[in-house]
Amino acid sequence: MGHPYIPNTHEIREQMLDEMGVASIDELFADIPEKIRLKRELKLPKQMSELEVKRHVRAMLAKNEPFTKMLSFLGGGVWPHHIPSHVQSLVQRSEFLTSYTPYQAEVSQGMLQALFEYQSVVCELTGMDVANASMYDWATAIGEAALMCARVTGRKKVLVPELISPERFAVLQNYAAGPGLELVKLGYDWSTGQLDMSQLRAGLGQDVACVYVENPSYFGFLETQIEEIANATHNAGALLVVGVNPISLGLLKAPGDYGADIVVGEGQPLGNPASFGGPTLGIFACRDDQKLVRQIPGRLIGMTTTLDGKMRGFTMVLQTREQHIRRERATSNICSNEALCAVAAAIYAVSLGPRGLRELAEICAANASYAMKKLDAIDGLEAPIFTSPHFNEFTLRCTHPKFTVENLNTKLLKQGIQGGKPISKEFPEFGETAILCTTELHTKENIDRLVDAVAEAMGARR
């Protein structure tokens, strides 16, 4: 029996070998030294039919509980949203799906233009002029931004908020390690969560390459003093890097409007499924400044014309920054990126348009605001722990001495509700606290159900 993905039958293979004057396939592997040849079959499952594989994988995955079946309030860097059917259907077009990086521009105009449109969408959202064609995820985009700022400024210190997502900080640490960047954490106001301006000013010496701020923060609140942060940063000759959830930018001011030099973020909520945390989509954008653009990591798609100047076209540009040309002096080692996720993001963003994205952001924020109000009214609970305005995520603290958030989540799960992400281990200073997220997937009834289940679990009065 032949294999469905291998067109050359054994007879044809024999015929080819004959033509080549080669006695057997084994001769083609004779250059592998005897000592390291594998003399047995790989210990892997036997080949299965498509039907068997389908049954096997479906059965295995059926042990998962998707958030489409239960009620989930998880966010924290991956945010579930509704994805319009046409987005998925378009990115599955096999001309997009099965193409390589568009090195051959003439046969790849479709992907190149779609990526140029993605870059353009990111620029409109962030208020930047330049965006690359994607990084792996938000966390690696922060790492790359720190490296870029160090190259641009020739400085080695990076200031980050103490309230950064631990996942993202852990990744940043590894990116910073190569050139030996020093990461310094900045404290926050205990009641508002806002960045401590006096610590920022004290930390902003002539050795600081950049200040990184998340807006909305990992805790869901907005940085209300962001313009002051930008001014202080720039006065010290450092760059301001802002991390975003792009959905929030349907409603919130663009970072470019308050002084960001580089904007990074997680593009997954723009038309890409949560998918257990990957594939994700690292957003990376910066101001149109030669000093910055020459140092940007990753692929850039640019507009140009045909050689005769008659037709517009798109091609990869400034490739001399990249690893395949610049090698160890490249601005980054990135090669494969998240192109198809970027195309999904573009299609999603243009489908919603300015009004849709605004409305969506308002729904997400309004749901959070409603949930906070209701949960905060329950005895033994506090939501949120900070007084600042919040977007679509917020903290829920259990002040009841007998309850941990883990307890609470276990009880909720029995009711088919996945509660927030506990952060008691990451940030013990906040006690029994979890981060919850609401999006347009949540109806008022869903939130009421959460509130009732929480109240019941705690045996609390409202």
Place this chain on the structure above:
Amino acid sequence: MKFKQASWANDAHLEPLVFELSRANRTGYTLPQKTPSGANIPENLVRKKLELPELSEPEIVRHYTRLSQMNYGVDSGFYPLGSCTMKYNPKICEELAALETASRIHPYQDEGTIQGALELMYKLERHLAEIAGVARVCLHPSAGAHGEFLGMLLARAYHKSKGKERKEVIVPDSAHGTNFASAAMAGFDVVVVPSNSKGRVDIGALRKAVSKKTAALMLTNPNTLGLFEDEILKIAEAVHKVGGLLYYDGANLNGILGKTRPGDMGFDIVHFNLHKTFSTPHGGGGPGAGPIGVSRKLEKFLPVPVIEYNRKRRRYYLDYRRPHSIGKVKAFYGNFGVLVKAYAYILLMGASGLQEATEAAVLNSNYIMHKLRGVSGYELKFDASGPCKHEIVFSAEPLKRETGVTARDVAKRLLDYGMHAPTYYFPPIVPEALMIEPTETEPKEELDRFVETLKAIADEARSDPEKLRSAPTQTAVGRLDEVKASREPILSWRMYRKLAKQ
């Protein structure tokens, strides 16, 4: 066979930009009702305008369908892009990754609700470990280069644990650009070793290059010429003797599946490109997945969390209690959607199927080597006495000398015949390089057509060289002004409009 790519165009441009198609108040979405309470965001934090396009759903669908028609994929035709393993991507894998039980799960869900995902990753790890002959695999990296970066961090952690900081990473001159860049990003100095006349690592030069400063040697085997490094055991010995580690760049793993294993060759760290060898689609540049495999002595440094299985409780779990771990290189646990596809692919192939894939891929490239080596205009620059592996690098230097036509011209002309270009000008040690990787999923007829076409192009180079210099003409657009594109970069709609106003 004739080819003409779709070209939706007017006199000045192809399909307009989506921004140019925008008309005020068109709607491409519907949203549920808002809850009664407001968003509670202070007015001074709210944006005044957002200039995204406004289109209806049918317009959007038509726009991107047209763009897709101006894009060439493996499903369109032959894609012999060397080093990239552009093989057929089974459709069933897409279907499985799109299941709600795979795509609609959150990484922070309660462990009891993600047992299937953890099981799949746990088993995929073990399959990959068996294929590469390593002790343990980490699925986190998003791409090959990301895996290389992690590999270099592991090498650093290993040497640090031995109390020795080592600063140098050795890379052959034929290596992928990412090797140099990944080593540098992790803080290493790159030392280049030359290839010998047989196109393999010059073992004498390597022995001179290694020292107590050597952290690792990064090597692709088969190398980028498609040739097996047959002195691999001596190479390994030279590096290990000074206490260095051997890093395996897995881009070319498709050439050896089931025949030999990086771990058995002496490699300590191995990366896999699931989007090459394990047939997950490239998606126009990504997403990919670049898992890392390591030998026993490096296991404790792997990123957190590691997936473990508790036999007593019959439960998979995420283990963060790893005191020697280097931490993380990516948020969460890897490109799960891609991992599902690779796992399904391994089952669809089985042990025998994977080995057969390698045999058929190697046969196909040897067949091309055999058929093309007699064709005037192209030649092999290195040792051609033995077989090649999954790919073969020809030089179009004779053709250039004779006609002035370059490898790039040949590659561009191939597009006119409905075939994707091979990788060209790589590896840099071969002048006018054409790096050809047919993969196992191409029939003999397609290989014959490819060789015939290269022959025809060589003839055209002699009779009508201008035709090649102005190729391609059957694609959506002709050759683009890349110099202008980089000299005055226009990188977004915003930049374009600003320039138009000036």
